[in-house]
Amino acid sequence: MDKNTEIAKRDDRNIEKTRELYEAAPAVDIYENEDEILLVADMPGVVKEEVSVNIDNGRLALSGVRKLESGGVASWEEFGNVEFVRNFSVPQTIDVQNVKAELKNGVLTLHMPKSEKAKPRQVEIKTA
Amino acid sequence: MFTRFSDIDRLFGTMDLLRQRLDNMSTDYNRPYRSTWLMEDGFLRANLYQSGDAFEMRLEVPGMDKDALDIKIQGNYLEISGKRDHNVPDGYKVHKTERLNGTFSRSFTLPDDVDGARVAATLKDGVLYLTLPKSEAAKPRQITIS
Numbered sequence: 001m002d003k004n005t006e007i008a009k010r011d012d013r014n015i016e017k018t019r020e021l022y023e024a025a026p027a028v029d030i031y032e033n034e035d036e037i038l039l040v041a042d043m044p045g046v047v048k049e050e051v052s053v054n055i056d057n058g059r060l061a062l063s064g065v066r067k068l069e070s071g072g073v074a075s076w077e078e079f080g081n082v083e084f085v086r087n088f089s090v091p092q093t094i095d096v097q098n099v100k101a102e103l104k105n106g107v108l109t110l111h112m113p114k115s116e117k118a119k120p121r122q123v124e125i126k127t128a
Numbered sequence: 129m130f131t132r133f134s135d136i137d138r139l140f141g142t143m144d145l146l147r148q149r150l151d152n153m154s155t156d157y158n159r160p161y162r163s164t165w166l167m168e169d170g171f172l173r174a175n176l177y178q179s180g181d182a183f184e185m186r187l188e189v190p191g192m193d194k195d196a197l198d199i200k201i202q203g204n205y206l207e208i209s210g211k212r213d214h215n216v217p218d219g220y221k222v223h224k225t226e227r228l229n230g231t232f233s234r235s236f237t238l239p240d241d242v243d244g245a246r247v248a249a250t251l252k253d254g255v256l257y258l259t260l261p262k263s264e265a266a267k268p269r270q271i272t273i274s
Contacts, residue, residue, distance in 0.1 A: 106254015
């Protein structure tokens with residue numbers, strides 16, 4: 001009998017879930033040279049206030065929320081409110097203090113300079 | 129007796145859950161983002177809204193400046209084309225390129241004719257907003273019965 005009451009109690013049938021914000025992964029381009037890693041992500045419709053870039057312990061988390069005002073009666077809709085989320089592993093050698101980001105025309109450009117000790121260096125050999 | 133009832137209930141409960149999930153999928157059909165989707169084919173997605181007087185069309189065009197876009201309208205035919213440069217910065221090693229580059233073009237046949245002279249377009253944050261007023265003949269009209 002106890003088993004019955006446990007089975008009959010299914011809350012998720014009763015609670016109506018409102019639609020959560022969809023998640024999409026933005027398309028990114030990643031480039032690297034000796035001084036920095038450059039990441040460019042497409043996030044159309046996202047404004048600066050809604051972007052968050054988090055670098056912590058070798059992990060980069062990008063997030064941008066897009067909320068568009070409703071345009072009226074829709075004939076068809078192919079894009080809507082969405083959260084752009086994407087996570088990356090970044091090398092520990094990134095100089096987190098000097099990371100620069102800019103958002104222009106819906107494109108987020110992230111400059112991650114490498115810390116001094118990670119830059120390639122010529123080691124000079126001294127003759128003993 | 130009670131045991132049997134809840135067994136059947138449980139069976140149908142699972143089916144109900146499956147049906148609900150499938151229902152949600154079909155209403156979501158016109159929404160492009162399900163759990164997580166890479167936007168590979170996501171360039172130039174468009175939304176079309178209409179009111180009695182005008183259409184409003186929105187397109188996703190990230191990374192485009194307004195000179196790089198070309199909008200043509202003729203009657204009820206709308207064409208949007210442009211070019212996004214392969215802006216690989218010099219001297220960088222490429223790890224990944226997912227963003228689409230090159231020339232693109234998308235055309236639409238709108239349900240009604242548009243008055244080409246009064247079209248307004250603004251580009252904001254990588255989304256192109258087009259206001260397309262309908263031509264006079266296409267506007268809805270009240271008919272009075274004499």
